[in-house]
Amino acid sequence: MAHVRLFRHYIHLPFVILGLIDLAVVALSFALAAFFRYFGEVTFYFDNIVFVIPSAVVFGILNLTVMIALGVHQARVEEGMSGMMLRTIMAMTFAIPLHGVAYFVANDWLWYLGNFGLLTSATVLAIFSLGIARVFFFAVVGKDRFKRRVLVLGAGRRAKQMFEDLTTPFNRKGFNLDGFIPMPDDTVEVDEQYLINLPTSLHDYVLRHPVREIVVAVDDRRRGLPMEDLLECKMEGVHIIDGANFYERESRKVALEMITRGWLVFSDGFTVSSVYGVGKRALDILSSGTLLLATFPIMILTAIA
Template sequence: MVRIFSHWLRANTLFQMVFDLVLPCLALVLTVAWLDRGDLRSVWVALPYVLLLTLGMMVVNTLLGVYQRDSDHSVARTLARVIVCFLLAAPMAYGMVSLVPRSAAWREELELAVLLALGVMVTMRGCVVHGGFAPLLSRHIMVLGTGAEAAMVGQSLMRLSPNVRIAGFYPVRSDEAIHVAHDRILTDNLSLADATRRFKVDEIIVAVRERRTDAVSIHELLECRLAGVRVLDLSSYFERALGQVRLDSLRASWLIFGEGFRQGLVRTVVKRLFDVIAATLLLGVFWPLMLLSALLIVLESGFPIFYCQERVGQGGRLFRVVKFRSMHSDAEHDGKPRWAACNDARVTRVGRVLRRLRIDELPQLYNVLKGDMSLVGPRPERPYFVTQLTREIPFYAARHSVKPGLTGWAQVRYRYGESVEDAAQKLQYDLYYVKNHTLFLDTVILFETVGVVLTGAGAR
């Protein structure tokens, strides 16, 4: 994993992005060098067109989920993505080349370079996604523990990291429950330091909840750390691998003494400027769609068009959020708040479309301009549910340390919530955002939100 502006990216993901950026430029240089016998003057003229296509392709890959850390690595899924990527890349490449004047002497070089880059990119995509370069980037990891937490770590390592080799599970107590395969347990009675040397371990993940001296020897871990072996606890591992702060492995001391949770004047001002500029641009782009949505709501179920509801914002402050009305006017006629459910009968036909495409949330751009909300942040919840969730879920109030958002890390990582259990799962992503939020992470979330909207994932 590589940390960029406080956000963790898989090394494989970073390699793919660099690969997609460098390959078209390299193809252009090689093509011009071949056709023009080493005269590279045409490169500088054609390079802007290639970079335009490259950035377009990177946006397409982002929307297709190619760069997501938890993407499905099945052969069928990869093949489908390659086909869709090619179908989208071909017309983009044709459109880009058509912008070049036919009289340009370097047009032929550009066409050949684009064809070469697309061919190699599509061919190599499967190799990169399926860990074709894993031997070059492989890391040997030892999991300390054999219980349920260790099994959870092992499963996530195998699912999310094709370049990881699990050296084994090192038992810490004879009375510890065993939840991993017996043949993966290291039983040679080696000390922890000796085991790391024998199996050439690069990293140790401490997958036990109790870190007493009789369970995990601090001296042995220190010896490994001084030998250059990286040591991670459960909270740090899940933050890095899954992009979440796990509640079942979280301690208040980790939140207090750990990195992150930075709030400052510069960060606040930059985020506010970004919100105002982006919200203004989005309103300028989507106002015809918003006008059409309002008209369809009136035609189907009459007035009111908007639905205003009290929500809890930053610091626990209450504000009124604005949405397009997507349910019948008497949806909560008994006055009792309810979670939105799958195929909820209270949702109108127009409302179902608005929810699937997230159009019902667009009026909240007004809340962003007003300053009650940000474009990116934890979704604001109703006071009734906040009281319930704060009572039942530890650290739930921590999500109110930043402004709520129109979209958020939890919204692009997890499905629509309709229970306390779902709220607890989403809180783990919200805590990751609160701890690591930067303009870079906001940009990542906005790109992934477009993908979620296009696929209709998690809509209710």
């Protein structure tokens, strides 16, 4: 699987792994900086490492949170490694005040976060370490080890639209396209070089090729689908997904032209629950109350004037 889903948002697996690597690298950088600044002796350091670990973990989590908020990992695709590292430097700089807040809240456990010199040294060391780790990581990812091999069922209007919209590297980082299988009686609009003419059946093709996902992007399902082949592929562990869901997952957008009433009915959106309603109302009250308290002095001064 080349993606995970969190709060109905698709996150590509390479970036999840990279985030965990970043967390480990940043935490280890803090621990290493603490070793050189306060200890200097390996035995003495490991005897007291239990006091360093909480600060190192919080240091890593806070930095990773700010990096995610600034879109550091997505910048690798849009701006390249230089843009990614520039955002990393900015994120780790912005995170320094957060470390001070964490120390103020829990100084009994986070002793080392209160030292500005240690924070500076750990931040500089983490930036260089992250650069090295990411170079090695993307050297591995560049070999398509995290990408799925995708086969599209259909070669009509919907398939062509999906192909044209997902041709950019930004939208193709999670999969490799194997080709399109035209359906009988369908108008073929996809270029002939991307078509796959099955010699036998869809199931046989999947057995001979390492296809991990089949995207159903036919224009009219009422004309029939090779359900037996799809069921056989499903039994082989191949993931079957609708074209609209695939488009949403890969491009982070909804293709309105591909949406049908059936898709809306069977989608997992429009969920309403009492917990969701209470949470939404509580957030509304909290936001409005905070805004009222912040602007109340100005309102008083305005009324007096």
